[in-house]
Amino acid sequence: MSETTHDGAVAVNPPPSPDDGLSPAELAAKYGLTVSGARPPLTEYVRQLWSRRHFILAFSRAKLHAQYSQARLGQVWQVLTPLLNATVYFFIFGILLGGRGGMDNTEYIPFLVTGVFLWTFSQQSVMTGVRSISGNLGLVRALHFPRASLPLSFALQQLQQLLFSMIVLLAILLGFGQYPSPVWALAVPILALQLVFNCGLALIMARLGSKTPDLAQLMPFVLRTVMYGSGVLFPLEYMMEQKAGAPEWLTELVAANPIAVFLDLMRNALIDAPHHTGLEQVDWLLAGAWALVVGVGGFVFFWKAEERYGRG
Incomplete structure (x- = not known):
């Protein structure tokens, strides 16, 4: 069809479209369009994460190498700090x-170094996760x-850093008379459980920190209290x-917090000394x-909150 305009030109009207009268939602459904950045179902989200596992690992390695790239000692600071x-x-x-609780140096130093190394693993997972x-x-x-790729990458970065520290911890254990035994193999499942816990913490803090950047300034005080x-x-x-003269029930309640549980498991697995009575089943249940x-x-x-990250 054509029409003649007031200046004599001929205007051609387009033919009717089969999409005329369809709403935006109907058009999207017809042509298979989806909202950009929309949150997928949980199972699909897990599948997408798994398909990007190589990116997650490569990103964590890149961050690890870049962390001390400007320092003269480089990656040595991973263990030295x-x-x-x-x-x-x-x-x-x-x-x-005098807070060693009756332990001599041969027991207290491995006790302390084990605690500091594993605590740093969780502490840094939180601090990198929140940002x-x-x-x-x-x-x-x-x-x-x-978006979960990012906090998971940072948690894996901290695991890689811990593995370097574990080499030093092994040398310290040997230097203070703690020799390898089959129980040492339990360090692997203990670290696996702590890694899962740290990944969850990093994900929680990542969501909270995405909307409240000031949380990164508050967390050092919270973490010091937890330590x-x-x-x-x-x-x-x-x-x-x-x-402190605290009642026994309060002591048991505080000792059930996750960091204390993971530390207790690792110390009892690696240190054979009078103040370490062995691995308790209740600690494994709590850790799990x-x-x-x-x-x-x-x-x-x-x-x-997947579809809200990076907006606003």
Whole structure:
């Protein structure tokens, strides 16, 4: 069909389209269009994450190498930093404050170094997790990928850093008379449970930190409180019951916190000494429960806000 305009030109009207009258939702359904950045179903989200496992691992390695790229000692700081922290804590809590709970140096130093190394693993997973979205907004806004890849990458970065520290821990154990035994193999499942727990923490903090960047400034104070309440630097029962006079039920409640549980398991697996009575079944149950609740719960909590990351 054609019409003649007022200036004599001929205007040709387009033919009717089969899409005339369809709503935007109907048009999207007809042509298979989806909302950009929409949250996929949970099972599909897991599948997408698995398909990007190589990216997650490569990203974690790149961050690990870049962390100390400007330092003269380079990657040596991965081990040197927690080791220097342990040295400071030894003089303060082991010598000045007498917080070793009757342990001599051959027992207390492996006890302390084990605690500091594993605590650093969880501490840094939280601190890098809280900045994983807010600190990588350019990447989040430029590319389409499962956002959980970022906090999971940072948790894996901390695991790789811990594995370097474990070599030093092995040397310290041998130097103080703790020799390898079959029980040492239990360090692998203990670290696996702690990794799942740390990944859940990193995911939770990533979602919270994406909307509240100031959370990164608050977390060091929260983490310091958790450190003192988890027996990282001293025997928890000794400090609470004998030093603070806390009732036994309160001591048991505090000792059930996840960091204290993972530390207790690892110390009892690696250190053969009078103050380490062996691995308790209740500790394994608690470690498994914490890993399941925080790991799975943190993943679902993060996934529910998938479509909101990088917006606003």
